[in-house]
Amino acid sequence: MLEIVFLIPFITGSAAFFLPAKIGRRLLVLTGSVHLILSIIVWAGRLPPLYPDYFAVTPEGLLSLLVISLLFFLISIYTIAYLKASDIRAENIFTGSMLLFLSTMTMVTLSDHIMVMWIAIEATTLASAPLIYTHRSAASLEATWKYVLICSVGIAMALLGSVLVTVAMDVGRVDAPISFSAMTGVARKMDPVWLKAGFVFILVGYGTKMGLAPMHTWLPDAHSEAPSPASALLSGVLLNCAYLGIFKTNKVMHAAGLADFSGPILIVFGLVSIMAAATFILKQTEYKRMLAYSSIENMGIIAFGTGIGGLGAYGAMICLIHHSLIKSSLFLTSGNILLGFGSRFIARTGNLAGRMPKTFVAFFGGFAGISGFPPFGIFIGELLIIIGAFRTGNHVGAAFFILSLCVIFAGFANNIMKISFDTSDATIRIREEASLVWPQYALLLTSLVLCFWMPDTLYQTIIHAVNAIGGGF
Template sequence: MVEIVFAIPFIAGLIAFFLPKFLGRSLLVVIGAVHLTLSFRLWKNHPPAYFDQYFAVTPEGMLSLLVISLLFFLISIYTVGYLRESEIPSEGLFTGSMLVFLATMTMVTLSDHIMVMWIAIEATTLASAPLIYTHRSAASLEATWKYVLICSVGIAMALLGSVLVAFSMGQANSGTPLSFSALAGAAKTLDPVWLKAGFVFVLVGYGTKMGLAPMHTWLPDAHSEAPSPASALLSGVLLNCAYLGIFKTNKIMVAAGLQDFSGGILMVFGLLSILAAATFILKQNEYKRMLAYSSIENMGIIAFGTGVGGLGVYGAVICMLHHSLIKSSLFLSSGNILLGYGDRLIKNTGNLVKGMPRTFVAFFAGFAGIAGFPPFGIFIGEFCIVIAAFKAGFHVAVTVFILSLCVIFAGFANQVMKISFDETDTVIKMKESISMVWPQYLLLLTSLVLCFFIPDSLNQTISDAITAIGGGLK
């Protein structure tokens, strides 16, 4: 049952490469619905994996899988309308790559073996690279190569880190499986020197894929050049997959009593990422690149909160959930803006409130959510992280954290206001269809509902995930 969840979209993706346009688009939505159904069944029933030495249902994995599955289903519905409105060469390659990408990300969430996790995360790179090169331009080719090369170097470092974690087992644990759960159980007997070295390489390696500064340079180009449905997947769920690799390794560190070491490094990289976003977002002239730098900021927030520990871990997971929902909505709305105005430059847009009112509502609400306005969940997550940091005595770090967020908000708000309300003579080229607007609304509504009501089963999953690394509501 467990392996079926990623086997089905993988096989469907291979088939989609050879299907005509209509069937390929339909298959995208059908597999999205099937995957969502299977993911919920997996979450409720927790069946054992057939290859249980490699795969397992874990709380943190299920949390990521539910987000991936819901987002892919809604994005697939949007994609059908997007493909009708845009000209994409080799549409079969695009839809097939989307499905294979879903399969590899699902495999990441269900991986329990450190080497299978590494293989799955590397597979996400190979599956998503064709999505970035969809438009076949010189800029998209450059962005694709930058993405593949930088992420591959990072993944190579993660491989070295995984090997070093294996070395930490020594002779005394030679019979211990190389699974995250087994290593966490035997963490007290692992060599702390090898374990620390392994964590550093894993953090830098998977942090490259997660978009942490200073390894983030691939992200703005890739998100800017990819079609909007692909950008929504890259930002909304791919970054979470890389974070999952760091999260699971950090579980071993916490179990070994090395949380101060791993937490300090996570906080440093988190602050660097937020500062990098604050520096570059002020002068952005493209709205998709602006959203990409916002993703770097949010990955920094998540890393910082995880490093703080306690209530900060809870805030980080809340930020991860709501960032996925809201940022995916924003990238889908940016796809409408691009189709409507025919330009990625902010100066060539304007008056979105009158030209594309439905898209404006989704875009402006998404901005409010991602900027941390209450009652959206980003505000709740950031508030928890700030409280936890002050309680832990990280006064200087949290001050830098707050000031950087204020700078980012100012830059983001300035550009959003221009897009929304500046006068323009541009003629809108696209008529807003329902299928290209309501997925954004549903994503934002889901985020809003989760701010006021989290089902007990989902809350328990979050609690089980964060308890393993010292997180909680205290």
């Protein structure tokens, strides 16, 4: 049954809380391996859901599931070396929370019922909060409470939006299951006023979890305080899960003929997020916060492309996949820098190229990829979004989009150069073990390979996902 994909990490995660640290580490990798195998089986269509009214395999969900599974497997391998090199108290809570986080995120990707989707996204908050508080400092406590409170308010708004969508069905006298698949088929019969109201609340609610400005304020603190493996999951996977809730609701809006309403709202939120990231990234003094603002930028790019539709929607999905791969690699690499220099401040690092050459290669490669340098996939996605914007007459939006990307690149490049080449007399505290660097290389290589060769099944899945919102070539 399909549900076993998220039940297995739930069971192993619950057990990890009571197991010794060494067993918990092995369980982390073992569960990641099993999860990856099961995800491939789901890709082959050999795991039907036991409860089809609540869970289903959709193109956008399948894409996210594969990304989650691959990332967690590689991150779990890195985590073992990271835990050995760092001083983390209550390691069993950390590993148990990581596995429960995997379970809840998987549940999001497989949810088709609108209320089950809400429950799953709320569960990701509860599962990931202990990860942010891992170091148990005053700053991590503040970041955890900010994360829980702000995201809970957002999730509450998403709940209201979900209820309003069901009201749109009642007012329109629609007799159908409250699943996204069913609602897409009967969307024309749903009351448009209530549906519009539901979309706005869902966008603001899930947009809070996605990191869209101005609801993004929890994200920089949470990403900078969480251990690097957790930051990689928060940025590379969790934000995608929140986007799924918005994407599925936007599909219903398109099916109802309300794309002219939802599209401009997504465009505005996308541009505001990109410009907010451009404003804050210029003055960042911590490299993990810099990466966090880069995530806000990329979520804005994805929202902007989704709102554009057409070619822009295809570009947004390409950015979604490659951002997950590259940003996860960057956060893992930032973990090496933190272990090596013992500080999150850019001013206390330097000469990474000479002192930690293996980490430098991954760090600089990730910078090139996330900045949109060819041949990385972010470049392809952003180019398609810009072309799509001009095709649809969004010239002003495209101009702000391009200008903001240039500002972000300038701020990002300035800090990367300081970390990589500035003189430093700091003593490096760790050795660059293979398991501390090759997962990042694997993520970057996957991103590069997908730029030159994409399996036809993957391409068709992307096309099927974006066709519902007018995407594709």
